[in-house]
Amino acid sequence: MSSNVLLEINQLQTHFETESGTVKAVNNVSFGIREGETVCIVGESGCGKSITALSLMQLIPENGKIEGGEVFFEGKNILKLNKKDLRRLRGNDISIIFQEPMTSLNPVFTIGEQMIEPLQEHLLLSKKDAYKKASELITMLGIPNAEKIISMYPHELSGGMLQRIMIAIAISCNPKLIIADEPTTALDVTIQAQILDLLRDIKKDLKTSILLITHDLGVVAEMADYVVVMYAGKVVEQGPVLKLFAEPKHPYTQGLLKAKPVIGERKDKLYTIAGQVPNLVGLKDSCYFADRCEHAMDICRSIQPNYTKTSKQHDVACWLYEEGAVYE
Numbered sequence: 001m002s003s004n005v006l007l008e009i010n011q012l013q014t015h016f017e018t019e020s021g022t023v024k025a026v027n028n029v030s031f032g033i034r035e036g037e038t039v040c041i042v043g044e045s046g047c048g049k050s051i052t053a054l055s056l057m058q059l060i061p062e063n064g065k066i067e068g069g070e071v072f073f074e075g076k077n078i079l080k081l082n083k084k085d086l087r088r089l090r091g092n093d094i095s096i097i098f099q100e101p102m103t104s105l106n107p108v109f110t111i112g113e114q115m116i117e118p119l120q121e122h123l124l125l126s127k128k129d130a131y132k133k134a135s136e137l138i139t140m141l142g143i144p145n146a147e148k149i150i151s152m153y154p155h156e157l158s159g160g161m162l163q164r165i166m167i168a169i170a171i172s173c174n175p176k177l178i179i180a181d182e183p184t185t186a187l188d189v190t191i192q193a194q195i196l197d198l199l200r201d202i203k204k205d206l207k208t209s210i211l212l213i214t215h216d217l218g219v220v221a222e223m224a225d226y227v228v229v230m231y232a233g234k235v236v237e238q239g240p241v242l243k244l245f246a247e248p249k250h251p252y253t254q255g256l257l258k259a260k261p262v263i264g265e266r267k268d269k270l271y272t273i274a275g276q277v278p279n280l281v282g283l284k285d286s287c288y289f290a291d292r293c294e295h296a297m298d299i300c301r302s303i304q305p306n307y308t309k310t311s312k313q314h315d316v317a318c319w320l321y322e323e324g325a326v327y328e
């Protein structure tokens with residue numbers, strides 16, 4: 001694998017103004033994605049996974065604002081792009097796939113009409129060539145009868161089929177990065193596996209980098225090279241997938257792993273992490289996980305932990321670990 005960094009997120013902060021106060025949805029988030037690498041963001045609901053991804057593309061809801069940080073894509077800070085360059089970036093270099101394909105596709109246009117639009121705009125293909133390319137993409141993704149599919153409307157296709165179409169649209173302009181936000185959550189298990197296989201093939205064949213958001217550690221284990229664990233808007237741990245699964249450092253990561261069902265290992269009751277993600281308004285200076293943590297000490301409730309490197313590329317924000325100590 002190439003070690004060139006494709007995307008580098010540095011101290012990203014995204015806030016929402018609400019009636020009850022400022023929601024710190026993305027709170028000084030930093031991580032990178034290398035060329036050809038799949039990075040998974042994992043964490044419970046409301047931890048800031050989607051808003052992190054949307055911030056990269058400047059697609060956050062209207063009451064939100066990127067308050068700080070930098071996002072370098074191929075060395076350029078894309079948070080500073082003008083509208084035109086941003087549009088080009090979204091069409092050519094970075095594609096995004098959402099959980100609900102129905103919300104991304106327009107019900108009044110055929111699949112073909114929606115597929116050829118980006119091809120015409122970004123690859124400057126003629127209408128005829130764009131239709132041809134759309135049909136090839138559909139076939140490439142293992143969907144038979146491309147000609148017929150192209151003339152159909154979104155409601156005539158199943159959820160799994162629509163998600164394939166979304167992936168076809170996402171890869172149609174040869175992006176360097178695909179962001180997929182829970183792309184399989186709405187699908188049943190067999191279709192889920194097929195879509196994940198498809199993403200894996202794309203990564204392998206096209207060398208595309210993937211930022212995959214999921215709350216499912218099974219998906220992480222299958223897909224990720226590198227894992228970013230988010231809790232309450234912050235990255236609490238990040239590292240290479242094998243390292244993180246073999247030696248999870250943060251009590252939150254340990255809890256998530258304990259809560260994951262393991263095939264062949266029957267547990268009477270699945271472990272769950274007691275308590276809930278805190279309200280992201282008015283957080284105090286403390287470790288945000290302290291109230292749910294069985295190891296919490298006094299310091300955890302009064303000072304936020306910094307990042308500690310527990311091995312190369314493996315960082316954890318937890319007072320149980322000290323910089324410079326050896327944990328291997």
Ligand SMILES: Nc1ncnc2c1ncn2[C@@H]1O[C@H](COP(=O)(O)OP(=O)(O)OP(=O)(O)O)[C@@H](O)[C@H]1O
Pocket residue numbers: 016017018023025043044045046047048049050051052061062063064215280
């Ligand atoms: N438009 C908004 N206004 C106010 N708060 C928002 C808005 N959108 C998101 N948030 C808050 O930002 C935080 C992060 O949300 P986000 O959607 O990124 O979570 P997530 O990790 O993707 O969760 P899920 O797994 O449920 O998709 C949450 O506390 C959420 O309530």
Ligand SMILES: [Mg+2]
Pocket residue numbers: 049050051181
């Ligand atoms: Mg989300």
